[in-house]
Amino acid sequence: xxxxxxxxxxxxxxxxxxxxxxxxxxxxxxxxxxxxxxxxxxxxxxxxxxxxxxxxxxxxxxxxxxxxxxxxxxxxxxxxxxxxxxxxxxxxxxxxxxxxxxxxxxxxxxxxxxxxxxxxxxxxxxxxxxxxxxxxxxxxxxxxxxxxxxxxxxxxxxxxxxxxxxxxxxxxxxxxxxxxxxxxxxxxxxxxxxxxxxxxxxxxxxxxxxxxxxxxxxxxxxxxxxxxxxxxxxxxxxxxxxxxxxxxxxxxxxxxxxxxxxxxxxxxxxxxxxxxxxxxxxxxxxxxxxxxxxxxxxxxxxxxxxxxxxxxxxxxxxxxxxxxxxxxxxxxxxxxxxxxxxxxxxxxxxxxxxxxxxxxxxxxxxxxxxxxxxxxxxxxxxxxxxxxxxxxxxxxxxxxxxxxxxxxxxxxxxxxxxxxxxxxxxxxxxxxxxxxxxxxxxxxxxxxxxxxxxxxxxxxxxxxxxxxxxxxxxxxxxxxxx
Amino acid sequence: xxxxxxxxxxxxxxxxxxxxxxxxxxxxxxxxxxxxxxxxxxxxxxxxxxxxxxxxxxxxxxxxxxxxxxxxxxxxxxxxxxxxxxxxxxxxxxxxxxxxxxxxx
Numbered sequence: 001x002x003x004x005x006x007x008x009x010x011x012x013x014x015x016x017x018x019x020x021x022x023x024x025x026x027x028x029x030x031x032x033x034x035x036x037x038x039x040x041x042x043x044x045x046x047x048x049x050x051x052x053x054x055x056x057x058x059x060x061x062x063x064x065x066x067x068x069x070x071x072x073x074x075x076x077x078x079x080x081x082x083x084x085x086x087x088x089x090x091x092x093x094x095x096x097x098x099x100x101x102x103x104x105x106x107x108x109x110x111x112x113x114x115x116x117x118x119x120x121x122x123x124x125x126x127x128x129x130x131x132x133x134x135x136x137x138x139x140x141x142x143x144x145x146x147x148x149x150x151x152x153x154x155x156x157x158x159x160x161x162x163x164x165x166x167x168x169x170x171x172x173x174x175x176x177x178x179x180x181x182x183x184x185x186x187x188x189x190x191x192x193x194x195x196x197x198x199x200x201x202x203x204x205x206x207x208x209x210x211x212x213x214x215x216x217x218x219x220x221x222x223x224x225x226x227x228x229x230x231x232x233x234x235x236x237x238x239x240x241x242x243x244x245x246x247x248x249x250x251x252x253x254x255x256x257x258x259x260x261x262x263x264x265x266x267x268x269x270x271x272x273x274x275x276x277x278x279x280x281x282x283x284x285x286x287x288x289x290x291x292x293x294x295x296x297x298x299x300x301x302x303x304x305x306x307x308x309x310x311x312x313x314x315x316x317x318x319x320x321x322x323x324x325x326x327x328x329x330x331x332x333x334x335x336x337x338x339x340x341x342x343x344x345x346x347x348x349x350x351x352x353x354x355x356x357x358x359x360x361x362x363x364x365x366x367x368x369x370x371x372x373x374x375x376x377x378x379x380x381x382x383x384x385x386x387x388x389x390x391x392x393x394x395x396x397x398x399x400x401x402x403x404x405x406x407x408x409x410x411x412x413x414x415x416x417x418x419x420x421x422x423x424x425x426x427x428x429x430x431x432x433x434x435x436x437x438x439x440x441x442x443x444x445x446x447x448x449x450x451x452x453x454x455x456x457x458x459x460x461x462x463x464x465x466x467x468x469x470x471x472x473x474x475x476x477x478x479x480x481x482x
Numbered sequence: 483x484x485x486x487x488x489x490x491x492x493x494x495x496x497x498x499x500x501x502x503x504x505x506x507x508x509x510x511x512x513x514x515x516x517x518x519x520x521x522x523x524x525x526x527x528x529x530x531x532x533x534x535x536x537x538x539x540x541x542x543x544x545x546x547x548x549x550x551x552x553x554x555x556x557x558x559x560x561x562x563x564x565x566x567x568x569x570x571x572x573x574x575x576x577x578x579x580x581x582x583x584x585x586x587x
Binding site: 073180181182186292294320322349351380 | 546547548549550551552553562563564565567568
């Protein structure tokens, strides 16, 4: 009698799994190139460095003064002590604050220096542009090396430039909106960004224009001990729509790099902005970012924020609902693996009547990683008829990992409807047993449970990113090479 | 019933200068923007911290909150930048007998 042999999935012990975490990061994203730079600032921050950055960019006097004032704010403020004990590891003197890789952003990939272009080829950016993007910006170290937007959008008046060019070519618009959402003295890291900002995106969508395909920016750090401080400003005029997507990676080094962006979104009446981040920094990067949006009457702002990599991420995208019936949405996923702390969440401020919002935050902690949800929901006096729902769920994959929830809710109005739900769960023996009893191997079963857990958020990503996100999560789960 | 409180002689608050006064449990900042006087409550609407000691720009007639950087229009009390979104109280300024006075309620 013939017997059929069932293929066996190799069963890994927990230690083996731990050893294979993010095993292919070095190969896929963790490589670094030789440094053929035009300029690389010495480590440390000084007035001279700030002046040099401004001089390099031939900026107007008001921006130079803005930077220098911000530097004073940065120096005067103490390092925050809330959030994460890992913040104490950030050494501001051990960072290169400005690195110039190319003369100016190219509009064709042929204009990009060959070694830099090779990096973006390896990361698949030019291919993605051809397939499904309306525009692409690629930032390497401090500055944008490539920028292109589809011609038909340009003809409709859509501006998609790197921030340096935005300031040069559209100074009046930049001056009107720049730092009105996040002033330099908002917090220490916003002050630092304001002093040394370089690169990032400037997006302007004229009234009534719908940009149907996403605009994408890709941020790459290459140098060891690099600080990347991009600055993004998106203005959506009344009735317009834009979806902006950003992705981030860096090489794996044993010493730290710092990424500290400032992102300001302005959705004028009836406009809609969706901002999607798929962040996968290497685990030596401190990712300390300030992201804030304003939504006026009938406008919508959505943040879709996926945080996978970094040593420490502290990021709480916020939406100020300043006009009646404005809507804010924050969808956040954080995956904390070995040695990582993902302190993420969101803030919504209802400052006008009949405004609505949702915050859905999911965190997954594994191998001793720590995931925190930190959020604020505020309903101002007079914002009657406001409705909001906050849901934060945490999934712990083992007993060494940690999850914390710090929700703050302030309500200054009676006639409102607010819901808050929080759950912490562990992948339970019973769930695994149920799936395994249906013939699904244990590691597949764990993946299914995790995918089901994050599915409400990944379904909001563009298809290509949802596929990538699921793949990244699977990699984190099994540590195998794709 | 509104009440008039004295701030100082006009000569003591030239253009570009400011003065803080107290009335009951309220602190008020009085500012001279190029010859025109304005008064606002010394409390940032963002987190209730002191406001009037921040950076005063007499040309733009603004005050910047020293704690989180919100810029307020001294003429209207309205914030021009976040994180504050609600206006702060303003007070009518009156000059009588070469003395600056505020109308408080």
